[in-house]
Amino acid sequence: MLAELRGLNEECGVFGIWGHEEASQLTYYGLHALQHRGQEGAGIATKNGKGLLVKKGEGLVNEVFSGDSLKGLTGNSAIGQVRYTTEDGRGAENVQPLVFRSTTGSMAIAHNGNLINAQELKESLEKQGSIFQTTSDTEVLAHLIKKSAGGALTQRDRVKKALSMLKGAFAFVLLTEEGLMVAQDPNAMRPLSLGKLGDAWVVASETCAFDLIGAETIRSVEPGELIIINNKGLQSDRFAEAGDRAMCSMEYVYFSRPDSDIDGINIHMARKRCGKQLAKEVQIEADVVTGVPDSSISAAIGFSEESGIPYELGLIKNRYVGRTFIQPTQAMRERGVKLKLSPVQQVVAGKRVVMVDDSIVRGTTSKRIVKMLRDAGATEVHVVIAAPPLVSPCFYGVDISTDSDLIATGRSVEEVRDLIAADSLTFLSAEGMLKAIGRSPEMKNCGQCLACFTGEYPTEIYADTVLPHEKELSR
Structure with missing residues (x-):
């Protein structure tokens, strides 16, 4: 996430x-x-x-x-x-x-x-x-x-x-x-x-x-x-x-509020369609679908509607805790994750759970949530991500400035699944994401920046935007 x-x-x-x-x-x-x-x-x-x-x-x-x-x-x-x-x-x-x-x-x-x-x-x-x-x-x-x-x-x-x-x-x-x-x-x-x-x-x-x-x-x-x-x-x-x-894809995936529209496309409906498309791309036998609050709820509802698996509030967000990614230090994020979410034991206990999330960056938070659901009694935890894997740094405002920030870089989906200890892991395809959001196929990149998913940047990347150890890796 x-x-x-x-x-x-x-x-x-x-x-x-x-x-x-x-x-x-x-x-x-x-x-x-x-x-x-x-x-x-x-x-x-x-x-x-x-x-x-x-x-x-x-x-x-x-x-x-x-x-x-x-x-x-x-x-x-x-x-x-x-x-x-x-x-x-x-x-x-x-x-x-x-x-x-x-x-x-x-x-x-x-x-x-x-x-x-x-x-x-x-x-x-x-x-x-x-x-x-x-x-x-x-x-x-x-x-x-x-x-x-x-x-x-x-x-x-x-x-x-x-x-x-x-x-x-x-x-x-x-x-x-x-x-x-x-x-x-x-x-x-x-x-x-x-x-x-x-x-x-x-x-x-x-x-x-x-x-x-x-x-x-x-x-x-x-x-x-x-x-x-x-x-x-x-x-x-x-x-x-x-x-x-080349609108930033992360605006649709995570940043923007669900009630906002970008280029006439409503964020909630776009995320919901991503969830529906994700359900078409994967077949999972499960008992309940839950989303990681808040940006994944829309996709979780779409996944539930398309798959026929009931949607439930399996994770509850503490409204008095700010978004953990806003916290400026790693130590604060560590505490923030524990304070931010609580599993609903009576919803997930004894159930095969589909956990819908917007993305996986480092994998540490996803791993904790999977463990949290298992500790609450979930018999299986299947993680589905309503976006493609993040594999490349972003130089346009999102602070994923090195490959070392990204768990999916250089790893297969199965290797990432093993690291977060999920029973299965599925990412939405880039084509499925663009189709679900509603971008015109006639537009280059369908009107979105896909750099963090593909490594293809819409502008020239200047040397001073790349961190020193990243320059070493590129030599």
């Missing part, structure tokens, strides 16, 4: 709104809806006609914005972010939005994703005199915009020029004193949607944020698109030609 991930690098949630008198309050609610995307930091920046205001801090949304803290964030436009950080990116200075002030104007930036050429750009900028205050990739964009200032270039042109130099997966929201800018990478690898609330425009990483504030979903932001929203309305521009759409 993705609880075994060491963490996420820039896997965050962003929100923006232009033209509403309750901008900061609506951003607060929008960030609540996106809280699952990051639990270590939150921030909001607003524009009030006199400049940009910002409040941010480490912790959950309701911890950072407690009491009357929103009252000072006046204005009719705002952006916000919930953040997860790796150990290298921890610290209050990296919490976004980042605000940059200069004699030519102020700008606030929030970002979801990972720039694969960030180090190369930082080194070049430092040689030109730039001094970085954070370790965040987000700051790179601000420096690039500033370096292009002057001459006859408009602010829009400067932003376009800077964005065109970025490589990787990114969804940016930028707030200035003149407008709100929204940018999506040329492959649309991170989710970003546009909505409308009355006369106000809103953007968010997931459409569940629109549902919470009562906004209407308009569309997904297009690959390579730059949207400019100001008092004149909304204008769509382009900073790069659209590449082959």
Whole structure:
């Protein structure tokens, strides 16, 4: 399960709104809806006609914005972010939005994703005199915009020029004193949607944020698109030609909330269809199907419906324990797994159990859950995974940055089964996953990034994105 991930690098949630008198309050609610995307930091920046205001801090949304803290964030436009950080990116200075002030104007930036050429750009900028205050990739964009200032270039042109130099997966929201800018990478690898609330425009990483504030979903932001929203309305521009759409498959498998839609595809229904497809690809004789809460429940229901094996709540999640993959250290994850799940003994005792999960990363958590079910009296535990095996590192924001993080790399399915001590182990085929999600077969990669399953990356991978020991392995 993705609880075994060491963490996420820039896997965050962003929100923006232009033209509403309750901008900061609506951003607060929008960030609540996106809280699952990051639990270590939150921030909001607003524009009030006199400049940009910002409040941010480490912790959950309701911890950072407690009491009357929103009252000072006046204005009719705002952006916000919930953040997860790796150990290298921890610290209050990296919490976004980042605000940059200069004699030519102020700008606030929030970002979801990972720039694969960030180090190369930082080194070049430092040689030109730039001094970085954070370790965040987000700051790179601000420096690039500033370096292009002057001459006859408009602010829009400067932003376009800077964005065109970025490589990787990114969804940016930028707030200035003149407008709100929204940018999506040329492959649309991170989710970003546009909505409308009355006369106000809103953007968010997931459409569940629109549902919470009562906004209407308009569309997904297009690959390579730059949207400019100001008092004149909304204008769509382009900073790069659209590449082959390659939305992160893990958004469908795990990251996104079940009530969100990506490119018009509902996450719950996609996961449910994956479960149905999985049941078509494997024949198991069992007494009960259960899913690992929460992201696997939809697939477990689909597996049950297609196989005819009854679905039961065989595992219960402690709602007062955060997602274990959000925890930044291995020791905290170890304790988190034990606190997070409890088997329902009367459901699984004496039964042949099908345990549906979204993925297996390291295998340690899967092994513990299998043992947990056996200790509760399950006579057999059959593990079925509603995604293909994870065999390759990700350099686009998910912190599976080396092969050593992945139990399936270099091992057969039977070897992985033996390591997690299950009676059987089955993964959904890549073809079955794409078919179930509903991607068009005419699109390259069917519109999704499959790199972690296939090792085929949709962009060039720069040398500075690969860890040192990974470089040694590739020689």
